Amino acid sequence: MGTGVFAGCNSIGSITIPSKITEIPEYTFDKCFDLEEVILHDSVTTIGGYAFRECSSIEDINLKGVKTISYNAFEECNSIEAITFGDSITSIDEEAFINCYSLEKLTLPNSVKEIGARAFQNTPWYDEQPNGVVYLGNILYEYKGKMAEETTINVKEGTYLIANYAFADRKELKGI
Numbered sequence: 001m002g003t004g005v006f007a008g009c010n011s012i013g014s015i016t017i018p019s020k021i022t023e024i025p026e027y028t029f030d031k032c033f034d035l036e037e038v039i040l041h042d043s044v045t046t047i048g049g050y051a052f053r054e055c056s057s058i059e060d061i062n063l064k065g066v067k068t069i070s071y072n073a074f075e076e077c078n079s080i081e082a083i084t085f086g087d088s089i090t091s092i093d094e095e096a097f098i099n100c101y102s103l104e105k106l107t108l109p110n111s112v113k114e115i116g117a118r119a120f121q122n123t124p125w126y127d128e129q130p131n132g133v134v135y136l137g138n139i140l141y142e143y144k145g146k147m148a149e150e151t152t153i154n155v156k157e158g159t160y161l162i163a164n165y166a167f168a169d170r171k172e173l174k175g176i
Helices: none
Strands: 014-017 037-040 082-084 105-107 132-136 139-144 173-175
Touching: none
Parallel strands: 014 037, 082 105
Antiparallel strands: 132 139
């Protein structure tokens, strides 16, 4: 377990991050189960790994100033239903929102240059995607489900990014 400043604290229901803060370090609010509201100033550009992991009461968080979201930052934040990122977001690391069991809606701008493996796995958004090539806006996120032997993928016009590990361990892939 991490050693974040508030990690495991269950007496915090709401917190406002002051404008002088630019980063939420690793594990800062890890397992703060009762944390419902986080008000981030636009000055926050980086959210560290496991920063809000298992903060299962957070329903909404404004990420419009954030540039980088590290690995597992919001893992198992089960009350978040929708996320809209600002135009400054460039990187969403692996498993950043994995197991967010209420996350149904995602909106990503074209500023995203990197999405890590399984960033949105086990969310209603992901589960509702049909098997085959899964897109998140103009990003080819991954291939979902069983792939047939000798599969060739046709990338749709306008795609500007193929996410990290989008075709990992796909021995059936013949070409793109």
